[in-house]
Amino acid sequence: MxxxxxxxxxxxxxxxxxxxxxxxxxxxxxxxxxxxxxxxxIASPAFAKxxxxxxxxxxLNVFTWIKTNxxxxxxxxxxxxxxxxxxxxxxxxx
Amino acid sequence: MSESELIQGLLKRxxxxxxxxxxxxxxRVFNTSLGIVQNSEEAEDITQDVFIEVLESIHFFKxxxxxxxxxxxxxxxxxxxxxxxxxRQKRFGFMIRLFQNSADKPEVDIPDFxxxxxxxxxxxxxxxxxxxxxxxxxxxxxxxxxxKVEDLSYEEIAxxxxxxxxxxESLIHRAKLNLQKKLITLLK
Numbered sequence: 001m002x003x004x005x006x007x008x009x010x011x012x013x014x015x016x017x018x019x020x021x022x023x024x025x026x027x028x029x030x031x032x033x034x035x036x037x038x039x040x041x042i043a044s045p046a047f048a049k050x051x052x053x054x055x056x057x058x059x060l061n062v063f064t065w066i067k068t069n070x071x072x073x074x075x076x077x078x079x080x081x082x083x084x085x086x087x088x089x090x091x092x093x094x
Numbered sequence: 095m096s097e098s099e100l101i102q103g104l105l106k107r108x109x110x111x112x113x114x115x116x117x118x119x120x121x122r123v124f125n126t127s128l129g130i131v132q133n134s135e136e137a138e139d140i141t142q143d144v145f146i147e148v149l150e151s152i153h154f155f156k157x158x159x160x161x162x163x164x165x166x167x168x169x170x171x172x173x174x175x176x177x178x179x180x181x182r183q184k185r186f187g188f189m190i191r192l193f194q195n196s197a198d199k200p201e202v203d204i205p206d207f208x209x210x211x212x213x214x215x216x217x218x219x220x221x222x223x224x225x226x227x228x229x230x231x232x233x234x235x236x237x238x239x240x241x242k243v244e245d246l247s248y249e250e251i252a253x254x255x256x257x258x259x260x261x262x263e264s265l266i267h268r269a270k271l272n273l274q275k276k277l278i279t280l281l282k
Contacts, residue, residue, distance in 0.1 A: 004278070004281060007281060008274055008277045008278070008281070010219055011219045011220075011222050011223050011226075011277055012223065012270065012273060012274070012277075013216075014212065014216040014219035014220040014222075014223050015209075015212065015216070015220060015223065015242040015243060016216075017213050017216075018209065018211045018212050018213070018220075018242070018243060018245075019210075019211035020121055020122070020125045020211060020244070020245075021121070021124060021125045021128055021209065021210045021211045022121050022124070023120040023121050023123070023124035023125075023138070023141055024120075024124075024138055024141075027116060027120050027124075027138075027141060027142065027145075028112075028113050028116045028117065028120075030142060031116065031142050031145050031146060034142060034146065035146060035149075038146075
């Protein structure tokens with residue numbers, strides 16, 4: 001019991017005489033480099049994410065527009081064919 | 095360079111003033127962060143973040159305390175943010191492991207932290223002490239670390255933490271009691 005108490009006291013004193021640890025000597029240069037890279041939004045991952053999202057939305061819009069247009073064109077040609085053969089009248093006379 | 099000149103320089107984003115502040119305070123910031131987060135790479139990242147924050151937020155500094163006190167506060171806030179993030183990740187990792195076969199992904203074993211400034215003959219004991227310090231509450235951890243690792247006076251700690259000197263005394267006293275309890279379990 002007494003031995004454990006002494007051991008704990010020794011552990012608690014183990015930081016006595018501790019020296020301050022030193023930061024990287026090139027810290028200022030590293031900070032400057034980081035700040036310069038942050039200034040350029042092109043390089044940031046957030047910008048890349050937004051650019052990808054915007055690209056996908058644009059592609060989806062273009063695809064939908066093309067699809068709608070081709071559907072309309074198909075409908076127009078069917079209507080023309082129907083009128084040529086006189087199938088435009090939807091009322092049936094028996 | 096006086097403190098008000100430095101502040102004016104930082105407000106104008108003067109490189110010489112910024113370099114002066116970084117060179118003067120970097121060891122304090124690094125040592126404080128290292129004592130709290132107990133990892134050299136993360137402490138260095140925090141140190142960089144702190145000085146970027148100093149430059150970006152200098153217009154918020156009201157000069158009611160010393161510039162160094164304000165910088166210490168930023169360092170402590172950033173270090174605690176990292177510890178909270180780590181805890182969240184640990185909880186999330188635990189949840190994931192619950193749904194995974196434990197043999198698929200073994201838990202990463204974090205190596206023991208050895209503070210580079212500890213005297214050679216105390217290294218092994220200090221490893222145990224830093225392990226015990228991790229179990230302290232945030233305020234007790236800050237007060238104890240600033241006192242023992244940064245060698246700050248109770249008055250300086252009170253200024254940084256924004257509490258009275260008697261509160262700091264009480265925090266350090268309770269930290270020591272909790273460390274004794276933790277050490278009993280660690281030594282079993």
